[in-house]
Amino acid sequence: MTKRVAIIGIGTTGFRATTPDLSYRELTYEAATKAYLDAGIEPKDVDAFVSTAEDFFEGYSIADEYSPDQLGAVLKPIYTIPGDFIHSLASAYMMILSGIGDIMVVQGMSKASNMLTLSELVTFAMDPIYNRPLKESPHAVAGMEMARFMYETGTTREQCAKVVVKNKKNALTNPLAGHGVLIDPDYVLNSEIVSFPLTQMDISPHSDGAVVVVLAEEKTAKSLSDKPIWIRGIGWCSDTPGLETRNWAEAVYAQIAAEMAYKMAGIRYPRKEINFAEVNDEFSYKELQHLEAMRICKKGEAGPLTEMGGTEIDGEFPVNPSGGCLGVGNLYELNGGHKVLEVVRQLRGEAGKNQLKDVTTGIAQSWRGIPTTTGTVVILSN
Amino acid sequence: MEIMEKDVAKTATKLKTQQILEGKVLSVKWEPNLKYAWDNGPALGRYLAELKNGRIIAKKCNKCHRIMIPPRMFCELCWRPTDEWVFVKDTGIVNTWVVSYVDWKAGRLDIKGGVRPITPAVIEIDGASKGMGILHLLDEVDPWKIYRGMRVKAVWKPAEERIGAITDIKYFKPIE
Numbered sequence: 392m393t394k395r396v397a398i399i400g401i402g403t404t405g406f407r408a409t410t411p412d413l414s415y416r417e418l419t420y421e422a423a424t425k426a427y428l429d430a431g432i433e434p435k436d437v438d439a440f441v442s443t444a445e446d447f448f449e450g451y452s453i454a455d456e457y458s459p460d461q462l463g464a465v466l467k468p469i470y471t472i473p474g475d476f477i478h479s480l481a482s483a484y485m486m487i488l489s490g491i492g493d494i495m496v497v498q499g500m501s502k503a504s505n506m507l508t509l510s511e512l513v514t515f516a517m518d519p520i521y522n523r524p525l526k527e528s529p530h531a532v533a534g535m536e537m538a539r540f541m542y543e544t545g546t547t548r549e550q551c552a553k554v555v556v557k558n559k560k561n562a563l564t565n566p567l568a569g570h571g572v573l574i575d576p577d578y579v580l581n582s583e584i585v586s587f588p589l590t591q592m593d594i595s596p597h598s599d600g601a602v603v604v605v606l607a608e609e610k611t612a613k614s615l616s617d618k619p620i621w622i623r624g625i626g627w628c629s630d631t632p633g634l635e636t637r638n639w640a641e642a643v644y645a646q647i648a649a650e651m652a653y654k655m656a657g658i659r660y661p662r663k664e665i666n667f668a669e670v671n672d673e674f675s676y677k678e679l680q681h682l683e684a685m686r687i688c689k690k691g692e693a694g695p696l697t698e699m700g701g702t703e704i705d706g707e708f709p710v711n712p713s714g715g716c717l718g719v720g721n722l723y724e725l726n727g728g729h730k731v732l733e734v735v736r737q738l739r740g741e742a743g744k745n746q747l748k749d750v751t752t753g754i755a756q757s758w759r760g761i762p763t764t765t766g767t768v769v770i771l772s773n
Numbered sequence: 774m775e776i777m778e779k780d781v782a783k784t785a786t787k788l789k790t791q792q793i794l795e796g797k798v799l800s801v802k803w804e805p806n807l808k809y810a811w812d813n814g815p816a817l818g819r820y821l822a823e824l825k826n827g828r829i830i831a832k833k834c835n836k837c838h839r840i841m842i843p844p845r846m847f848c849e850l851c852w853r854p855t856d857e858w859v860f861v862k863d864t865g866i867v868n869t870w871v872v873s874y875v876d877w878k879a880g881r882l883d884i885k886g887g888v889r890p891i892t893p894a895v896i897e898i899d900g901a902s903k904g905m906g907i908l909h910l911l912d913e914v915d916p917w918k919i920y921r922g923m924r925v926k927a928v929w930k931p932a933e934e935r936i937g938a939i940t941d942i943k944y945f946k947p948i949e
């Protein structure tokens with residue numbers, strides 16, 4: 392019988408467009424202090440730490456070397472994953488399953504406001520021979536994907552705009568979110584064109600913040616926590632990087648990652664067996680595309696469901712009740728961390744005004760952003 | 774971006790420089806434009822502000838009693854917020870050093886032509902806890918006469934030239 396692993400502590404700074412008063416050190420220190428307090432542990436109790444950092448996002452080469460201090464991980468086992476927060480979560484989960492230790496800590500941090508040449512930085516992720524000489528904006532990649540997704544599923548720009556309206560509204564009542572606002576779909580449709588059909592309002596603004604999560608093996612979890620949130624399934628997947636050959640309509644990476652997690656969790660009908668989702672919505676259409684990839688909606692169904700209010704907080708299948716990336720902000724490698732945090736808050740009944748009724752199972756899904764085809768998924772139950 | 778002869782010369786290619794320059798072989802040159810504006814936060818921010826004032830400030834942890842520079846808002850060993858700010862001296866002793874014949878880009882210094890080797894050093898600052906100090910440069914000293922434990926003092930830029938940076942101290946030089 393496989394061991395069971397639970398999230399027993401969460402901590403965050405909340406998410407804001409800028410955090411000029413704090414360095415990355417103090418951001419993570421705050422999140423870590425809260426997470427350890429929440430879990431009832433001290434750093435000395437932790438068997439190993441996993442941090443999440445991308446050198447180019449931090450502006451340091453070998454950024455992982457700067458991780459230990461603010462986590463209380465000096466002279467302790469620690470390594471860094473240059474991927475999504477949920478990759479780090481998977482790594483910590485595996486360490487518990489493999490018997491390396493009983494208590495693991497996962498960290499992620501965003502200082503997106505410190506990246507002054509974000510567009511060039513993302514362009515630098517494109518192939519130097521095939522792609523970069525064309526000098527296309529990285530947002531062209533998102534626009535082309537949106538166009539193909541809309542074409543193949545019949546999704547409309549209005550439906551995508553409705554995602555933006557919903558998520559930014561949800562963010563207004565989430566005290567952790569930094570980009571809440573009340574707007575109507577026309578505001579999105581008429582906002583400045585970036586890469587048509589993609590407009591400025593279809594794109595998540597960025598945010599700073601930190602998240603720290605404490606994981607524990609069943610016995611330890613039960614002794615430390617009266618509301619452990621169990622990891623039921625976890626998955627990750629990467630498609631080919633080629634902009635020439637990838638599937639432009641479907642998020643296959645999300646589909647395969649989700650199926651991996653469903654299999655582990657014993658879930659056959661995700662729409663029925665899962666109550667709500669926090670999915671990556673870095674661009675409005677991504678929320679719809681990811682829902683369809685993960686079989687929560689049928690192909691072409693996510694747009695109409697959203698239009699009818701089915702994914703609202705009081706809808707039949709709430710999606711991004713936290714406000715998502717559109718309402719909370721794009722946190723880059725921390726995106727998955729925010730999703731996990733919000734699913735845990737919901738399952739614990741700690742989501743305040745955005746609390747969903749009677750939820751027992753939620754799914755957190757993330758994507759590494761353009762130009763990647765890498766996705767991660769984790770299924771959590773209370 | 775145009776490919777220059779010097780760019781090609783640095784590569785391990787077996788191709789003739791001329792073949793690349795004449796465009797007989799595809800080559801791509803890309804200089805990334807990556808700019809960051811790191812927020813210093815209260816600890817490093819105050820440290821730099823005090824350098825501009827010509828002073829070195831540390832922060833104390835009242836649990837392990839360490840006086841730490843560079844200062845930090847939390848003690849990474851005790852896992853608690855740090856306590857008082859304390860000024861330390863701008864003097865100290867050499868912990869370790871090197872006599873460097875190369876610069877930071879691995880370029881050779883013209884030592885035979887009379888260029889002084891660069892002498893980076895870690896200086897344990899008077900007033901800070903043992904082992905805590907500043908990584909800086911030594912100068913106004915014969916590179917071959919530096920020794921472990923040598924007493925040194927900061928040589929500051931004039932006040933009007935200081936900007937709140939580690940380079941507000943030009944270098945450390947021997948005292949006595």
Ligand SMILES: [Zn+2]
Pocket residue numbers: 834835836837838839848849850851852
């Ligand atoms: Zn201490």
